[in-house]
Amino acid sequence: MTAMDWNDLAARPLSSVGGTPGNARTPRxxxxxxxxxxxxxxxxxxxNQSWNTNEPDSSSHQQASETLHFDSLEEHLLHHEQRIxxxxxxxxxxxxxxxxxxxxxxxxxxxxxxxRERWKKEWFGSVVRRHPNRHGAxxxxxxxxxxxxxxxxxxxxxxxxxTRGSALLALPSSWQPKPADGRLPPTQAPLxxxxxxxxxxxxxxMENSDKAVNEFLNLLTPQPNFPxxxxxLGYRFAWQVTRDLLRHKRSLALSPVAQxxxxxxxxxxxxxxxxxxxxxxDQTIAPHHFRNNIANQCVVFCKLVLGGDEQxxxxxxxxxxxxxxxxxxxxxxxxxxxxxxxxxxxxMSLAGKQGSLPTVWSPxxxxxxGLVVTPSPADxxxxxxxxxxxxxxxxxVDLHEQGVYALLSGVALLPASEGSSVPGLSTIEDYLVGAIxxxxxxxxxxxxxxxxxxxxxDFGPDYFGSPGSGGxxxxxxxxxxxxxxxxxxHLTESGGVNGLLQATHLAYVMxxxxxxPREFLSDSIVTSLLVSYAQQLVGAANxxxxxxxxxxxxxPDRRQSRQEVAKLISSTGKIFELVGSISPEGTRVRSxxxxxxxxxxxxxxxxxxxxxxxxxxxxxxxxxxKTHSVGLAAMCYMLAGRYNDVVSLLNQxxxxxxxxxxNRTFWxxxxxxxxxxxxxxxxxxxxxxxxxxxxxxxxxxxxxxxxKFFIAQQQGQFQExxxxxxxxxxxxxxxxxxxxxxxxxxxxxPLVKQSFxxxxxxxxxxxxxxxxxxxxxxxxxxxxxVRDRLGQIRARASLFVTLAGLVGVAPxxxxxxxxxxxxxx
Numbered sequence: 001m002t003a004m005d006w007n008d009l010a011a012r013p014l015s016s017v018g019g020t021p022g023n024a025r026t027p028r029x030x031x032x033x034x035x036x037x038x039x040x041x042x043x044x045x046x047x048n049q050s051w052n053t054n055e056p057d058s059s060s061h062q063q064a065s066e067t068l069h070f071d072s073l074e075e076h077l078l079h080h081e082q083r084i085x086x087x088x089x090x091x092x093x094x095x096x097x098x099x100x101x102x103x104x105x106x107x108x109x110x111x112x113x114x115x116r117e118r119w120k121k122e123w124f125g126s127v128v129r130r131h132p133n134r135h136g137a138x139x140x141x142x143x144x145x146x147x148x149x150x151x152x153x154x155x156x157x158x159x160x161x162x163t164r165g166s167a168l169l170a171l172p173s174s175w176q177p178k179p180a181d182g183r184l185p186p187t188q189a190p191l192x193x194x195x196x197x198x199x200x201x202x203x204x205x206m207e208n209s210d211k212a213v214n215e216f217l218n219l220l221t222p223q224p225n226f227p228x229x230x231x232x233l234g235y236r237f238a239w240q241v242t243r244d245l246l247r248h249k250r251s252l253a254l255s256p257v258a259q260x261x262x263x264x265x266x267x268x269x270x271x272x273x274x275x276x277x278x279x280x281x282d283q284t285i286a287p288h289h290f291r292n293n294i295a296n297q298c299v300v301f302c303k304l305v306l307g308g309d310e311q312x313x314x315x316x317x318x319x320x321x322x323x324x325x326x327x328x329x330x331x332x333x334x335x336x337x338x339x340x341x342x343x344x345x346x347x348m349s350l351a352g353k354q355g356s357l358p359t360v361w362s363p364x365x366x367x368x369x370g371l372v373v374t375p376s377p378a379d380x381x382x383x384x385x386x387x388x389x390x391x392x393x394x395x396x397v398d399l400h401e402q403g404v405y406a407l408l409s410g411v412a413l414l415p416a417s418e419g420s421s422v423p424g425l426s427t428i429e430d431y432l433v434g435a436i437x438x439x440x441x442x443x444x445x446x447x448x449x450x451x452x453x454x455x456x457x458d459f460g461p462d463y464f465g466s467p468g469s470g471g472x473x474x475x476x477x478x479x480x481x482x483x484x485x486x487x488x489x490h491l492t493e494s495g496g497v498n499g500l501l502q503a504t505h506l507a508y509v510m511x512x513x514x515x516x517p518r519e520f521l522s523d524s525i526v527t528s529l530l531v532s533y534a535q536q537l538v539g540a541a542n543x544x545x546x547x548x549x550x551x552x553x554x555x556p557d558r559r560q561s562r563q564e565v566a567k568l569i570s571s572t573g574k575i576f577e578l579v580g581s582i583s584p585e586g587t588r589v590r591s592x593x594x595x596x597x598x599x600x601x602x603x604x605x606x607x608x609x610x611x612x613x614x615x616x617x618x619x620x621x622x623x624x625x626k627t628h629s630v631g632l633a634a635m636c637y638m639l640a641g642r643y644n645d646v647v648s649l650l651n652q653x654x655x656x657x658x659x660x661x662x663n664r665t666f667w668x669x670x671x672x673x674x675x676x677x678x679x680x681x682x683x684x685x686x687x688x689x690x691x692x693x694x695x696x697x698x699x700x701x702x703x704x705x706x707x708k709f710f711i712a713q714q715q716g717q718f719q720e721x722x723x724x725x726x727x728x729x730x731x732x733x734x735x736x737x738x739x740x741x742x743x744x745x746x747x748x749x750p751l752v753k754q755s756f757x758x759x760x761x762x763x764x765x766x767x768x769x770x771x772x773x774x775x776x777x778x779x780x781x782x783x784x785x786v787r788d789r790l791g792q793i794r795a796r797a798s799l800f801v802t803l804a805g806l807v808g809v810a811p812x813x814x815x816x817x818x819x820x821x822x823x824x825x
Contacts, residue, residue, distance in 0.1 A: 191497045191536055193543070199505055200547050209513030213243045216505065231495070234472025235502050241266050241479055242506065245515040248363045254515060256446050256482060263480045264436045265361035267429050268324025272358075274423070275301045275323065294320055295328035305423060318400035321407050322424045322433065324359030326350030342382035346408045349376075380441075384409040399425055406434060410441025428464075432480050453481040461490060470495035470502075484510065484521045488529065497536055504533040508554060523556040530555055531564055538572060545574040546594055553598035562603060565595070566610035573632055579608065579639050586678045586685035588639045608640035616649075627663055631670075643685050644693040647700055650674065655751040657706035658758040660714075668707060671700065699749035702728060706755060713762045721766060730756075731763060732799045742806045757813035760804050764820040767797050771824045790824075797821045 198219055206212040220236040222228045228236070241263065248254065248262040275297050282304055298319040302311055313336050320329035330347040333339055354360040387405035390397045399415045403425060406412045414434030417425040424430055439448030461474040471494030478487035488503040495502065507526045510516040534548035548568055555561035569575060580593035588604075590596050595604055612633040630653060637645040653667040678685035679697075689697055705724050712721040725731060732741045745756065771793045774786050801821045804814055 189496055189498060191501065191540060193540060195498070196501060196537065196540065196543060196547075199501060200543065200550060203505070203508075203550055206509075209509055209515075210246055212509055213239055213246060213513075216509075217243065230466075230468055231470035231472060231498070234469060234476055237472070237476060238479055238502070238506055242510060242513075242515060244269075245510075246513060249513070249515050250363070254517065256449050257440065259482050260436050260440060260445070260449050261361050262363075263482075264433065264440070265324060265359050265363075267433045267436075267480070268322070268359045268361060270429065271319075271424065271433075272323045272325075275319065278304060293328060294323050294325040295331045298323065298328065299332070301423075312398060312400070314398050314401040314404060318403045318407075319424060321404060322430075324361050326354050326360045340383075340386065342379040343386070343404070343408060345376060345379045346383060350408075380409050380411075384411040387411055403434075407437050410438050413438055428477060432477060436480070449482065453483050456481050457483060457486065461494065471499050482520060484516050485525050488521075488525065492529070492532070500529065500533050500536065504529040504551070508551075511556065512554075527555045527557065527560060534564075534568070538568075545572045545578060549578055549594060549598075553595070558603070562599070562607040563610060565599075566607045566614060569608070569611040569636070570614035570632075575611075575632060575635050575639065579604065579636075582635070582638055584677075585683045586638060586643070587641065605640040605642065608636045609642055609645070612636035612640070612645070627666065634670075641688075643688050644696050646674070647689065647693060647696045651696070651700050651703055651749070651751055654703050654707055656755045656758065657703055658710045658755060658762070660707070660711060664707065668704070671704060695749070699752060702730075702749075702752050706752070706759065709759075710762065713766060718766045718770065721762075725759070725763060730759065732803055733796070735799065738799065738802060738806065741803055745803075745807050756807060757804070757809045757817075760800050760809065761813060761816050761820075764797060764800055764817050767793050767800075768820050768823055771797075794824050797824050 199216075202212060202215045202219065216239045217236065220232060220239065222232070244262045244266045245254065245259065248258055248265075254262075272294065275294075279297060279300055295316070298316040301319060302315045306315055313332060316332050317329050320326070320332060326347055330344075330351045333344065333347055350360045354362070357364070383405050387402060387409055388411075390402050390405065399417060399422065402415045406414055414425055414430060416431075421427075435452050436449070439445055439452055442448045456477045461471075464474040464477065466473045471491045474494075475487040475490050478484070478490065484507075488507050491499040491503040493499075507521060507529050511518075511521055511523070511526050530551045534551040537543045537547040537551070538545060540547070545568060549565065552564040552568055553561055555564060565578075569578060576592070578593070579595050580589045580591070583589050590601075593604075595607075599607065615629045615633040615636070630649065634646055634649050637643070637649065650667065650671050654664065654671060679689070705728055709721050709724040709728075712718075712724065730741070730744070732738050745753070748756070771790060774789055774793070777786065779786075798821065801817055804817045809817065
């Protein structure tokens with residue numbers, strides 16, 4: 001297998017990275033073809049063959065027996081046995097040699113790893129953790145300021161040169177694909193309640209994005225003697241990038257180029273911090289060196305890392321550029337006895353652009369100054385030629401010199417260091433610095449940046465993944481290549497509920513501050529994150545529904561936000577906790593409300609009505625009865641000021657009046673309490689209902705009386721029942737009433753209309769009962785009076801039958817009424 005360097009894919013079309021048909025290649029193409037692998041492992045060849053003495057030998061053995069001639073069968077068998085033993089001994093010897101070589105190689109590798117770890121501590125000033133995989137390892141520094149992901153390749157393969165001038169980008173060959181056993185499992189750790197509470201406090205008092213970002217960074221500041229985890233480093237990195245984007249947003253419109261500039265500035269400032277930390281921990285360096293400018297720091301850094309007093313000018317110049325400080329690079333390069341004119345001109349151009357800013361990529365402000373020299377295409381071509389010449393030198397090439405030429409000319413990526421991790425030329429961040437710098441140097445930088453994003457995206461999470469990073473191993477390059485949406489979703493998939501916590505807060509601040517355009521992070525993704533995270537908080541101790549409200553209330557789309565808050569209220573039943581209580585006047589006590597911080601009075605009314613509808617249609621708190629959910633819905637209507645809906649709901653719960661049970665008794669009592677509390681005196685409720693709900697109240701009165709009527713009728717209290725039905729004035733008492741009763745029927749509420757057949761049947765049953773009783777009481781001295789009374793009953797029964805026909809009673813009910821009428825003839 002031929003080893004690949006960082007620039008290997010640069011000469012190929014971008015499709016080669018994505019695995020498209022044709023000559024496309026993927027990282028997995030760098031592995032040996034499956035046909036070259038020994039599927040039986042390291043077993044000797046003879047153990048994979050079949051030897052059956054009862055069958056003829058294979059063709060190869062037949063050919064051998066035809067070639068050799070033996071005098072007897074014994075000689076043939078002896079020769080055959082000797083050949084077998086020779087082959088066995090040969091295979092065993094080869095195996096023993098291979099095992100010994102492997103043991104020696106392992107010992108050498110172990111010793112090298114220990115030495116390498118020691119040098120990493122020396123360079124980065126902190127403990128590092130290795131996360132091995134089959135082909136390589138990703139190592140992350142625990143230094144919060146350095147924030148470096150170090151790519152290691154055990155093969156240390158040579159570098160192949162790439163085609164000069166290509167605008168395409170490739171990944172370092174040391175980022176080998178992971179085994180084909182699937183992606184890393186998501187973090188299964190439960191929600192960190194302390195972290196969730198701390199984030200909530202910042203969220204609640206968030207006045208502006210700048211302040212919020214700084215508060216989140218302060219929250220994540222590493223504690224002394226407590227090394228940061230890879231997850232903490234990744235999360236802090238994202239807030240640092242957001243802070244840098246905000247700084248650039250104040251000076252420039254955040255186009256893709258401006259966002260890439262902010263990312264590049266972040267990477268350069270990180271490298272400045274790494275150099276400062278390295279100098280700070282060295283006891284042999286005088287303090288004044290640390291306080292000096294970047295030029296002096298880079299010179300001191302080279303002495304510490306590369307050793308020796310007499311050094312080439314290229315390492316400090318390269319490190320100045322890697323820090324983004326063109327002024328410092330120019331200061332050092334000007335001291336060279338014979339500086340190249342093109343290199344000098346390009347450094348002067350960058351230094352003029354930088355002025356007094358921290359880096360050449362920092363956003364401009366009023367303090368920037370200096371003579372801005374426009375880069376000459378001829379100068380860039382000349383430096384490109386210098387880079388090209390480096391590729392064909394016979395003597396060893398200084399990688400730092402190559403790096404300077406690559407950055408200034410924009411014709412290539414940074415070179416990759418071989419055999420050891422050279423600062424500035426060995427990490428994922430180093431690769432991205434070279435790739436973004438190169439992209440920004442092209443005539444069409446937006447397209448180059450898009451190509452870089454596609455490269456990172458096509459390699460996917462398995463290519464970058466390492467255990468314990470919580471998804472940040474892949475999210476970091478996604479952030480730096482403006483793939484914010486993909487990065488946040490990856491965190492939720494790989495980081496579990498705590499990854500969801502991080503993604504949610506980042507997404508909201510990014511979208512609220514405007515540092516990320518909608519095409520890079522859609523409202524739908526932000527909404528999904530806010531809702532998913534809010535659901536995690538509902539059952540969390542000391543958080544609950546109030547904490548959930550803080551997030552769903554901030555959904556960008558106001559209508560969807562109201563819907564989610566309504567779902568929260570209906571599913572938890574925490575009405576008074578979120579919305580406030582009901583005053584004696586029947587109005588909402590807003591001083592006790594949390595929800596008014598996010599919604600207007602009209603919006604609160606709408607979402608409470610939506611919550612009530614959800615409760616009535618089954619989306620209510622688990623473990624509660626339907627009666628309880630209807631009661632909560634009535635509270636929502638009350639708090640929303642929708643008193644007509646309250647009365648309408650009560651009417652539904654006391655109808656049909658002919659069917660009574662324990663729930664009916666409960667709701668009749670609720671109706672009585674409602675009327676006594678809000679309608680027996682002048683209140684906001686009574687005023688509103690008198691103005692808009694007179695028909696609803698009239699229906700309520702009818703249904704209450706009908707409930708009493710049916711109870712009395714079923715208990716045989718006919719006189720009381722007749723007095724109630726007469727008060728309602730629903731049935732005719734004379735032939736002349738039929739027309740008016742038919743018209744009044746048409747104006748009744750549907751809840752009363754649906755019970756009208758039952759009212760007629762019950763009334764006919766009472767008439768029939770009275771008819772039978774009177775008929776059995778006929779005496780000679782009262783016969784005339786009784787007959788007159790029986791005639792009145794028959795006449796009224798006839799009116800009821802006639803009315804039933806006029807109002808269109810259903811056939812089965814009509815048959816009952818007619819049969820009862822016929823029994824009284």
